[in-house]
Amino acid sequence: MPTESVTEYDPSLGRKFVFVTGGVMSGLGKGITAASTGRLLANAGFDVTAVKIDPYLNVDAGTMNPYQHGEVYVLKDGGEVDLDLGNYERFLDIDMTFDHNVTTGKTYKHVIEKERAGDYLGKTVQIIPHITDDIKRRIREAAEGHDVCLVEVGGTVGDIEGMPYLEALRQFAHEEDDDDILFTHVTLVPYSKNGEQKTKPTQHSVKELRSIGLQPDILVGRCGDPLEQQTKEKIALFCDVPTDAVFSNPDVDDIYQVPLVVEDAGLDQYVMEQLGLAEEALPRDERENGWRNLVTQETTGSVDIALAGKYDLEDAYLSVHEALKHAGLEAGVDVNALWVDADEMTAEHRDRLEQADGLVVPGGFGARGTDGKIETVRYAREEGVPFLGLCLGFQVAVIEFARTVCGLEHADSTEFEEETPHPVIAILPEQYEVEDMGGTMRLGAHETDIEPGTLAHELYDSDACTERHRHRYEVNPEYIEQLEDAGITFSGRADNRMEILELDDHPYFVGTQFHPEFRSRPGCASPPFVGLLEAVVDRAEREVSV
Ligand code: GLN
DSSP: OOOOOOOOGGGGGEEEEEEEEEEEOOOOHHHHHHHHHHHHHHTTTTTTEEEEOOOOOSSSSGGGHHHHHOEEOOTTTEEOOOOHHHHHHHHHHHHOOOOGGHHHHHHHHHHHHHHHHTTTTTTTOIIIIHHHHHHHHHHHHTTTTTTEEEEEEEETOOOOHHHHHHHHHHHHHHHHGGGEEEEEEEEEOOOOOOBBBBHHHHHHHOOOOHHHTOOOOOEEEESSOOOOHHHHHHHHHHTTTTTGEEEEEOOOGGGGGGGHHHHHHHHHHHHHHHHHOTTTTTTGGGGGOHHHHHHHOSSEEEEEEEEESEEEEEEGGHHHHHHHHHHHHHHHHEEEEEEEEEEOOOOOHHHHHHHHHHHOOOOSSTTTHHHHHHHHHHHHHHHHOOOOEEEEHHHHHHHHHHHTTTTTEEEEEEETTTTOOOEEEEGGGGTOOOOTTTSSSSSEEEEEEETTTTTHHHHHHHHHHEEEEEESSSEOGGGGHHHHHHTEEEEEEETTTTEEEEETSSSSSEEEBBBBGGGTTTTOOOHHHHHHHHHHHHHHHHHHHH
16 A cells, blocks of 8 residues: 655644544534643633544535535635634634635545646555645645644544544654644543443544554543542443543533533643643633633523424524624523424424514525515514624515515515516626536635614724624615615615614614624623623613503
8 A cells, every 4th residue: 555645844843733533423522522622721821722533525614515414614714614623713812814625526526636737647546645745735834833733633533534634643643743643532432221321332432543543642532410539430341541530511501611520520731731832821720711701601591592493403593692692692592492493484483483572584595494584674664673694694684674664565685586577686797608506606704894873884883893704695786775865874884785774663683694693702702692692671661660
């Protein structure tokens, strides 16, 4: 088997790598465990970044339905990526780029394009070394300039798709200094019927790892409760790690508590010691503790926010849920998100809508659920319920307003009804000739000018904002005057594109063509979300005082 490596690297750069693999089953939250560890390393003064490996053949997540992998997260540079990158951005408070998401599609496409260009002339192009070299190159490039790079391999050890990555990691470890690399394996520790914590699944997945030449340095057991000492000892013995390298990751109410759990268990300290970073770390009392303060602060009450969309899956709107949480932290309230099925709109869902203190219509594609979304907007507008429309939610707000207030019968988006007599939402001019579906929307960060004296200006406290986009349609410029004459204010614009809308005679009615949820962070909540919750709290206080 050819083993030559063409990757050039400079070990003197001193970067450290924490590889995170998963065992037994997916969905154990290894990304959250990794991101939490990263948060703690950042608190200790290190510059931390992350790479997410997705072993699927899609070049990016942009062409996938949210039922497959949850929401498509959008990066500043327009990369459409796995939602785990959103968690890394939120936990580490960093902006990542498309290069931080390595997929099989991207890697193979690149290598095949090079083959066609003749870059490997005379050679047989193979998974080893060409694909594995490309994987290693991508990881090293993403880590450039940072102290620590977390590398999470999606899926579970043993998946056929993941094999080239694990082989690449094996080579990577062989090429770098031992104390620059740490392998962390996150597995499931289930309970037997008689309440015993079972280690066999962990043993099997570690056996699988070792059969491909990888020995984990740290094992993290996901279990309902903390691992018992006896369980840890058993895992240590059979998986050949010290007992103090076995950590628990028990269930918590909220993922933002995981860094606290990880810190209390000493996982961050162990990682720093193993990577030779412990001496450089800030002393404990000088470490950033904003996260702990934020997560443990008292709230003054709770509010119900209904989310009217078409996917009955929290992950499909993950960043919206997170942004609501961040705004809740800022407004001092807990947020209960209520799911409203805009497609079915049964009596139960309509009740939820009416019970909610505030309403959100999130982004989306396609006509399914549009009627329910329009109904939600109308209810919010007519009943004075605080409302936030995001991307498609913004467009639906325009459609509802055009139909009901401007009297434009059957006004619609050409995305849903090509033959509409009033195409108030129409395809972006630059999309006329676009045929490919992957990576071709208006994507990523673009600046919006904000009109002084408007609510949007108050929210952002600025003449401009830069937010992330992902859309193909926009407000049709031919209808702007008519809509504004009837009472909509387009308070944010990017040249002649309408980016923010608001209504004057309403407690809070705001829509954004962009997705503010992607820039929301704990401790730095997104202004339109904070505005929504403040309006909800104000309204509740007014009702109490009446
Ligand atoms: N489907 C709409 C468009 O393409 C909205 C997109 C979205 O909500 N992300 O413009």
